[in-house]
Amino acid sequence: MTELLVSTKKGLFVFEGEPGSSFELVARAFEGEPVEYALRDRRSGRLLAATTSPFYGPKIFSTDDPAGEWEQAGGVALxxxxxxxxxxIWVIAPGEADGALYAGGDPGTLFQSTDGGASWELNAGLWEHPTRAHWQPGGGGLCVHSIVPWPGDAERLSVAVSAAGVWHTDDGGSSWERGNDGLTPRYLPDEVLEQLDLPEPPPEAYPALCVHHMERAPAQPERMFIQFHGGVYRSDDAGQSWTEIGAGLPSDFGFPLMVDPADPDSAYVIPLVADMDRVTPDGRVRLYETRDAGESWSPRGDGLPQEQAYLTVLRQAFQRHGEGPTMELYFGSTTGQLFGSGDAGATWSDVAATLPPVYSVSAS
Amino acid sequence: MPLLSLHGPLRQLAGGNAQLELDALTVGELLRELERAHPQTGGWILDERGLIRRHINVFVNGERGSEQTPVELTDRVEVLPAITGG
Known part of the structure; x- marks a missing residue:
């Protein structure tokens, strides 16, 4: 039985079911409020949800029972x-240490918890980074949206910030270094990019690097993937440098990206037409899968709408459960559709069709 | 003391109180007093900067107020969510 936590503009929806068969709505929480992200921490069994009330501001809550009482976490503030x-708060991610969780947010904030999400502390290393004054927000704000731990090493962590690029720490978050070599923002003039070729570019020389989503291959942690604001990239050196791998896609613009934990050469993207037309190309909903680290891409759309389907899928609205040939994949759209696959994307079926705009999906 | 009226989830966060008498000279001080008396309200009305959140309205005797609005002993201060949404 798979549990799906679907965060929407109008609350959290909890579904249970099996891929390929019907899913049942078993709980709804935070009715009417935007829920940005939710996940169940498999270590503790607790659910965590990040909400952004238009009235009362961003909060993180946790519970054992999504239909019951939620407890507000402390420390989620500047x-x-x-x-x-x-x-x-854009995303919550488990860390490697017992009870460790991270939460990324806007403006360029990383919070960390050591008690399973009951209390949080602002990561000072990133908040007080000397280059921060030069960071530029993307259209969604200055958001820490991707948090990727290094399997087995609690000291190493990478985050991506829109639009301040990729950052790495190897001392548990005390200090942070950029990892952006090779990322090419096509939306800026060449003169801006030329400054990056200097031996030691000054902080003010760094352009807005609009990373949309970043993932690490758990079986080969040096291997990472990025969906950029125009461009899909791979890194083989733990995110220090990046190689463009978007050739063969109908569009290399998009937001979500996922990997198969069993295969470090795998990645899935959901292309959108372009930055000014953020819908699925040609009115067809298709994922694209690579199994050779980006050398080639194959469409995966069996069971997905293939006519007059102009969907937008946000960066957190694509999630996996399991790995290998039976890996489950789920994604939701801003028009309320939710799709699932139980065979690593080969075939798809509807999970729900008329939800509020889907902000994020997680599965356990 | 000024009388503070709360609505919606703020009542529950304030220990179930719909109204509280709190000692303060301005709206900002009054809301900080509320946070001291009921810490669970912290961050719900005032943000980290000490500003009333954008979509919260505070009325003093029926007139829109701000953090700096003075409050007298007999004033009624009401905290309401703004008309917004979509």
């Missing part, structure tokens, strides 16, 4: 008396 306020 330092009091400063010039900025927390705008939104």
């Amino acid at each position: 330092p009091e008396g400063g010039e900025q306020a927390l705008n939104r």
